[in-house]
Amino acid sequence: MSILHGRKQVGDLVLETDVVVVGSGAGGAVVAAELADAGQRVIVVEEGPYHTPEAMGAMKPSESLRHVWRAASMTAAVGIGNSPVINVMMGRCVGGSSVVTGGVCFRIPEQVLARWSGEMGLSELTPQGLEPHFEAVERAIHVETVPADMRSRSTTLFGAGAKRLGFELSPIRRNTHKCRGRSKCNFVCPHGAKRSVDVTYLPRAAKAGTRILADALVDQVLLAGDRAVGISGALLDETGRRRSSLTIAARRVVLAAGAWHTPIILRDSGIGRASRQVGRNMTLHPSVRVVGEFDELVDGWEGAMQSAFTDALQKDRLTLMSIFVPQSILGATMPGAGPEFMRKAGRIRHLAIFGGMVHDEGGGRLWRGFGREPVVTYRMAPQDRAALSKLIRVLAEAYLAAGARKVYLPVFGLEGVDAAGLKALDFDRLPGRKIECTSQHPLGTCRMGVDPKTSVVDPDGETWDVRELYIADGSILPTSLGVNPQVGVMAMAARIAWKLRDRKLPDRR
Ligand SMILES: Cc1cc2nc3c(=O)[nH]c(=O)nc-3n(C[C@H](O)[C@H](O)[C@H](O)COP(=O)(O)OP(=O)(O)OC[C@H]3O[C@@H](n4cnc5c(N)ncnc54)[C@H](O)[C@@H]3O)c2cc1C
Numbered sequence: 001m002s003i004l005h006g007r008k009q010v011g012d013l014v015l016e017t018d019v020v021v022v023g024s025g026a027g028g029a030v031v032a033a034e035l036a037d038a039g040q041r042v043i044v045v046e047e048g049p050y051h052t053p054e055a056m057g058a059m060k061p062s063e064s065l066r067h068v069w070r071a072a073s074m075t076a077a078v079g080i081g082n083s084p085v086i087n088v089m090m091g092r093c094v095g096g097s098s099v100v101t102g103g104v105c106f107r108i109p110e111q112v113l114a115r116w117s118g119e120m121g122l123s124e125l126t127p128q129g130l131e132p133h134f135e136a137v138e139r140a141i142h143v144e145t146v147p148a149d150m151r152s153r154s155t156t157l158f159g160a161g162a163k164r165l166g167f168e169l170s171p172i173r174r175n176t177h178k179c180r181g182r183s184k185c186n187f188v189c190p191h192g193a194k195r196s197v198d199v200t201y202l203p204r205a206a207k208a209g210t211r212i213l214a215d216a217l218v219d220q221v222l223l224a225g226d227r228a229v230g231i232s233g234a235l236l237d238e239t240g241r242r243r244s245s246l247t248i249a250a251r252r253v254v255l256a257a258g259a260w261h262t263p264i265i266l267r268d269s270g271i272g273r274a275s276r277q278v279g280r281n282m283t284l285h286p287s288v289r290v291v292g293e294f295d296e297l298v299d300g301w302e303g304a305m306q307s308a309f310t311d312a313l314q315k316d317r318l319t320l321m322s323i324f325v326p327q328s329i330l331g332a333t334m335p336g337a338g339p340e341f342m343r344k345a346g347r348i349r350h351l352a353i354f355g356g357m358v359h360d361e362g363g364g365r366l367w368r369g370f371g372r373e374p375v376v377t378y379r380m381a382p383q384d385r386a387a388l389s390k391l392i393r394v395l396a397e398a399y400l401a402a403g404a405r406k407v408y409l410p411v412f413g414l415e416g417v418d419a420a421g422l423k424a425l426d427f428d429r430l431p432g433r434k435i436e437c438t439s440q441h442p443l444g445t446c447r448m449g450v451d452p453k454t455s456v457v458d459p460d461g462e463t464w465d466v467r468e469l470y471i472a473d474g475s476i477l478p479t480s481l482g483v484n485p486q487v488g489v490m491a492m493a494a495r496i497a498w499k500l501r502d503r504k505l506p507d508r509r
């Protein structure tokens with residue numbers, strides 16, 4: 001795939017095109033491929049660097065954190081009130097967060113679409129309305145069911161405990177082909193088995209003539225009256241510092257910089273002030289994991305990193321899901337120091353891990369920071385905080401029911417506990433800041449709606465305030481999903497792209 005590297009460009013860069021797509025992740029890649037296939041001239045602008053799949057696959061997890069992840073995974077939402085601080089992870093490279101996913105694929109659940117199309121008035125967003133888009137995306141990224149024999153021992157132990165508690169695991173679907181099961185997906189698949197957009201949609205877009213510009217940060221949308229006519233920004237060096245300017249004149253602009261960054265571009269362009277909705281309504285799917293320590297050898301990294309889930313606790317707004325991390329990361333994140341740390345690290349082969357997420361109501365808000373990254377605050381709704389307590393308890397109970405001698409809970413400063421120790425804990429009373437919480441799914445900061453007073457884009461993805469400016473990433477999702485969002489984000493992007501294929505491009509300015 002031919003890439004224009006901003007770091008190698010000499011001097012300022014001025015380009016012209018039909019459509020400029022900002023961001024090369026799950027949403028942006030889909031739009032670029034669909035529009036290029038329809039004969040439109042497309043440029044994709046990506047802040048992060050480009051690495052070939054082979055180079056990324058050969059990186060150690062610590063190198064991958066530095067070169068492929070945003071801010072080495074140190075971005076966080078600051079908890080307000082009794083909310084935990086939430087470590088929010090994202091990709092920053094050609095392919096965006098798609099490159100670092102666990103590969104888990106879910107369609108947007110029917111009950112979520114019922115809310116969007118009913119209560120929220122987005123009448124086209126029904127299972128039938130989105131069916132062709134889901135199908136096209138699933139075909140393009142090769143979504144397949146993870147066979148039961150790919151489940152790790154870590155997962156089968158959890159499944160056995162869950163069964164004793166009265167619920168069963170179901171297989172997950174993932175965007176993989178010839179997966180060998182090595183649990184390294186979040187640090188880029190070493191075998192090219194994960195069909196992320198850098199090996200699917202972007203090569204397709206490039207083949208159809210799309211120019212992909214890496215190391216290029218978009219600051220603003222250029223406007224002529226109430227119409228978008230291009231973007232301006234900067235070319236970056238290897239360290240992410242600005243080295244020269246970038247201007248692209250375009251007949252149409254599509255923002256797909258993700259829910260964490262698209263709102264910053266809008267704000268810096270002075271767009272969306274009237275509704276005061278830009279950067280609000282962020283949902284995160286707050287997630288935790290629990291570690292079970294068993295007498296037997298588990299070697300939890302043998303198997304697909306994510307292979308099974310359960311929605312049995314959907315009424316509690318919880319989804320439980322298998323997960324694992326490479327040994328080096330597991331070792332590095334174990335608590336303690338000195339001989340005590342060595343003792344714990346020596347038990348790594350006996351550890352099993354399972355996680356889960358809360359189908360949250362929102363409470364995230366994005367503020368302009370002084371530097372590149374925004375400041376994000378998150379006030380967890382009381383019912384979500386209660387759901388988080390329940391999630392930790394049920395994960396721990398399942399491993400104890402499966403015979404774990406101890407469970408390690410996502411609570412800072414707490415040592416492993418047995419069944420009696422777990423019973424004595426009251427998670428509802430625990431200060432939020434003591435809970436170790438993560439998110440891989442920021443969504444909703446430029447939500448779609450039918451009313452310009454309460455949303456940022458209309459039902460076709462065009463911003464209410466500026467014509468020919470569209471958004472096609474996780475920021476337009478009107479609520480959280482309760483399941484991993486990549487297929488939902490891509491299907492929504494495909495829907496917008498298909499509308500744009502048929503919508504006449506405006507004349508050049
Ligand atoms: C560790 C991890 C694991 C995940 N696992 C799963 C999973 O298993 N299943 C699942 O469904 N989902 C998963 N997700 C979530 C999924 O990856 C995201 O929901 C999805 O990629 C969001 O798509 P997007 O287009 O909104 O943003 P992204 O894919 O993040 O793409 C946004 C891109 O825009 C670029 N950008 C930002 N600002 C600018 C700017 N100003 N100028 C130019 N470029 C810019 C970014 O660098 C990035 O490349 C995971 C995410 C992470 C981080």
Ligand code: SF4
Binds near residue numbers: 184186190191193194
């Ligand atoms: S489990 Fe291993 S082989 Fe399969 S997609 Fe993930 S990293 Fe690649």
